[in-house]
Amino acid sequence: MRPIQLQNISISGTVRACRTADPPCDGVKETVLSGISDAEVLERYPRTAVDHDNKYFYQGLLERKLLVNRCNACGRWHQPPRPICPSCWSRDITATEVSGEGVIHLLIFLHQGPPAAGVDYATPHPVAVVELAEQEGLRFSTTIVNADRETLRIGLPVTLTWIERDGNPFPAFAPAAV
Amino acid sequence: MTRYPVKDKVAFAGTGATAFSRDSGERSQLSLCAEACTRAVENAGLTAADIDGIAGAVPIAYKVQSALGIPETTWWTSPPQEGSFVQVILEAMNAVYSGACNTVIAYHTFYRLPWASRAAAKDPFRRMLSITGGVSPAPEDVWGSVGYTAWASRYLYEYGASREDFGLVAVNSRSNAGRNPNAVMRSPIGMDDYLAARMIRWPLSLLDMDVPIDGAVAFVITTAERARDLPGRPVLIHAATAGVIDRNEEDQTPGLRNHGQRVTVETLRARSDLWLDDMDVYYPYDGFSFITLSWLEAIGLCGPGEAGAFIRDNWDDKTNSLVIHGKVPVNTHGGSLSEGGTQGAGHIREAVLQLRGEAGERQVLGANTAILTPGGFFFNAHGLVLRAE
């Protein structure tokens, strides 16, 4: 693999580059910031379906970066992580850090659910689908912290914050500061 | 003009089912499936030797053929179960029409798995069925039940609807189940019972969700010509479709008015000569109460967000159920909410029984045309127009 500079993408004031083998580009490029191996990702997420398409997302989590795939050809973001751009069929994709700003689009409270560290359901567990500021319809599903249930509602602006689950950084959202 | 050459060319010629049960004890999926299949073939007035095509997800088709001693087949399919049973029906219809085979036995088996039922979790043989390769879901995984619940909350938010609107669907299903001896939940409920039910995932409670059951349903599907020579009344597949859009993930789908139901209705409407004014019975899916409200709106019975008001306006106090325009009952078998969770197979069976005049005490007199909209939003929305000859 001969790393070459493909393209710089400016996101929220930070500049990232992707690294790739010889052109033509094929597949998702790891971001240059990641020094985490595939083996470590698998070891840190033993009960998660990590694969070649979404491993960059989990590498990002371990570095407290929320990465969403973005197409280098047309600039569109897409979820969940895929090796091809659904908008233009380019395979030149970079897992790219998002700003962490968004709005609650869907919101529920689980009174029961699968076992998870730190979730006991005695207090109904909020699950939110957050529409990310980067693009209309681009969403990320997570929980909301640092908020009373009464204050949570669809339409509420929220900001990325990090909690811990099973010893790994976990991307949650909290109400945005007014 | 929409190209739809299969219109009225393929028919249901028989149907059979097991008893539906919240605990069938030590029966296997093959046991349930085989019983439903034999009943369906007998109902059609046929024998094993008349079947030359097999379609169903679980158990895999050739094992069902072997268990039933069906001597020779020329076509089979076992699509993934999550694709919904209607996909099996569509494939069987196309196979018969193309000539890949002449007479299909199509089946759907439903089986309580440990994650859905405490009783099932105690059965070590069932535990073996649910090993998922070591992958555990997270509470924040928005798919399946959680996905529908999330959009139910959006429905309340966008339209200013109330949980009582969901409750009307639950009450309708339960009232109708009282006339279905095979339904597992038959005791009547009212809105107070609905509102008092245990919350599972706000805004949906226990009575907003279908009941996990054991059982199987099967159908004999053949050419319209062949069906006319058999003892029962043929039920023609007049129009049928699936409907899926590109953004079909639960958390990424565009919105309440743009998902698989939109494509389903647009396509079904274009293919069918019969529509809402012609239907005698209607079967919208109700695996979650909220899905029914969405179908009523998507198919055009009322506008977006108006389903609750529409149901109230069309409520029949005598039967405590929805009767559209005083004429068209909805989910006459009690739906998945009260007959039991069949992933839509129960809806199709009920429509076929009604159109064949075999629905017993709940028979809708003069039922000739049924519209069915099985499935939800994301990858399993389907539509069918059936008519009796």
Ligand SMILES: [Zn+2]
């Ligand atoms: Zn693109």
